[in-house]
Amino acid sequence: MDSDSVRGLDRRRLLGWSGGLAAAGVAAAGAQLVEAPPGHAAPASAGxxxxxxxxxxxxxxxxxxxxxxxxxxxxxxxxxxxxxRTVLSRSYGMADKEKGIRNHEDVAFNLSSAGKPFGAVAVLQLAQQGRLRLSDTVGTHLSGFTREIAERVTLHHLLSGTSGLNTPAEDLRRVFHSRDEVYAFYERWARESKPVAAPGTPTDHAGAEVAIPALIVEAVTGTRYWDYVEKHIFERCGMTGTAFRTRPQWLTDERVAHSYMRQADGSRVDAVRNLDKGSPDPHQLGKNPGRSFIDPPGDGGFATAPDLVRFAHALGDGTLLDRPYAEVATAAKMPLAPQGGGLTGRAAPADASFTSYTMPISLVGGQWVKGRAGVNPGSVASWNIYPYTGWVGVVLGNYDDVPFQEIIQQEIQAVTGRR
Incomplete structure (x- = not known):
């Protein structure tokens, strides 16, 4: 599924809630000036x-x-x-170099794993409605799984990253040509998952942990995962620039950033226009996100920075979930062991980090930082929520050879003051 299997970024500590209801600020050197349109909030002027x-x-x-x-x-x-209120909004570089289209605040970027929490929200919406329980096992809603999975692995295990499952490697070089082809492949792929540890054991980015909940959403609602999320999450939040776009839309929509993959020779290539090219990164060798006609159910999507801020606020204000269920979504579930500094690193170390539902959360300087990030060949994405102080931060990029970890460290330092 998503390529945040790039272990060098210590994905367990990649935080992110995105940010920005409006654009504002004076352009820095090399940045595109983004004016606040009528009806949008002006830059904050608090003390x-x-x-x-x-x-x-x-x-x-x-x-x-x-x-x-x-x-x-x-x-x-x-x-x-x-x-x-938007405090800082900056846009750099080109969304489509071939057509000369610049990046700007209303351009959507590939989310990769930063889109996984949409699936958790979908499950919790159905739990809130009484249509499923977090204690339901996989077999409560789906057939075709071994007894070890069907009768022992619960939705809670899957969403909290403690399923004990392992999913087979994907065919990264396959080019898909329709939504139905993508759906059929990943449905079969999810059913090939194998237990490698007892349920309740932390699992390192098992694809089954996003694929199986997406299948359960479909089984309960009778609606394809992509369609359910677009209607019940994106539309409800007013995320008009966010969608699960197909490859033809990626190629033609001027509001979607093309992903530029760094190649072994130092050049960058447009992923969606060069399906024969892949990433040279050893952790995702040969992968090209453009080969998937649409992102797999439970993963990805394309979003704008202001839309991710809308999602962050909607998650906390009752738009998406009643407050108790929103608290379940983002509450600490299991401690994460320190891993060589991780995202919060030397400059902004976390006091403690935990699993939550499809996202890591950390205490930094005595306050929570909650969110998700993702990495794909040619793209990076992060959205962070700082609930104690009312901040939301977003990073969306269409290069993969960026110091992503350092950018998020700098964001955390700026917001929390933690050195």
């Missing part, structure tokens, strides 16, 4: 205690990303929103 100087235009975070962009080490959008 220095509420809005740290490092988060403002010209602050440390802004300067860090601008320098990377000037060196052609970042292409995309970064956005910081505080209590519904």
């Amino acid at each position: 220095p205690g509420a809005v740290p100087p490092e988060t403002r235009p010209g602050g440390a975070y802004d300067r860090f990303v601008a320098k990377l962009a000037a060196e052609d080490r970042f292409s995309g959008v970064v956005l910081l929103s505080h209590r519904g």
Whole structure:
């Protein structure tokens, strides 16, 4: 499924809730100026205690990303929103180099694993309606699984990353040609999952943990996963720029960023226009996200930065889930052991990190940071929510050879003040 199997980024610590209900700020060197359109919030003007100087235009975070962009080490959008007001919005580089279309705030980027929490929200919506229980085993809703899985692995195990399952390697070189072909392949692939440890055992990014819940959503609702999420999550949040786009849409829609993969010879190629090319990264060798006609159920999608902020707010204000179920979605489930610094790294170390439903969460400087990130050949994505202080941060990029970990570290430092 998604390629955040890139272990070098320590995905367990990749945090992210995206950010920005509106665009504002003075353009930094090399950035595209984004004006706040009528009806959008103006830049925040709270006191220095509420809005740290490092988060403002010209602050440390802004300067860090601008320098990377000037060196052609970042292409995309970064956005910081505080209590519904945009504090910083920057756009760099090209969404489509061939057509000369620049990145801007309303361009959608490939989310990769940053889209996995949509599936968890879908499951919790159905739990809230009484149509399923988190304690339901796989066999309650699906057939075709071994007894070890059908009778012992629950939705809670799957969503919390503790299923004990392993899924076979994907055929990364296969080119898909329709939604039905993608669906049939991943339905079969999910049923080939094998137990490698007892349920309740932490599992490292097993594809089954997103594929099987997506199949359960479909079994309960009678609706394809993509269609359910677009109607009951994206539409409900007003995420008009976000969708599970197909390859033809990726090729033709000027509001969708093309993903540029770094090649072994140092060049970058447009993934969707060069299906014969793949990533040279040893952890996702040969992969090209353009080969999948549509992202697999439970994964991915394309989103804009403001839409991810809308999702972040909708998750907390009752739009998507009643408050108790929203708290279940993001509550700490199991401690994560430190892994060589991880995303929060040397400059902004986490006090503690935990699993939640399809996303890691951390305590940094005494406050929660909750969210998700993802990496694919040619793209990076992260959305972070800071619920104690009202911040949301987003990073969306269409290069894969960026210091992604450092960018998110800088965001966390700017928002929390943690050094």
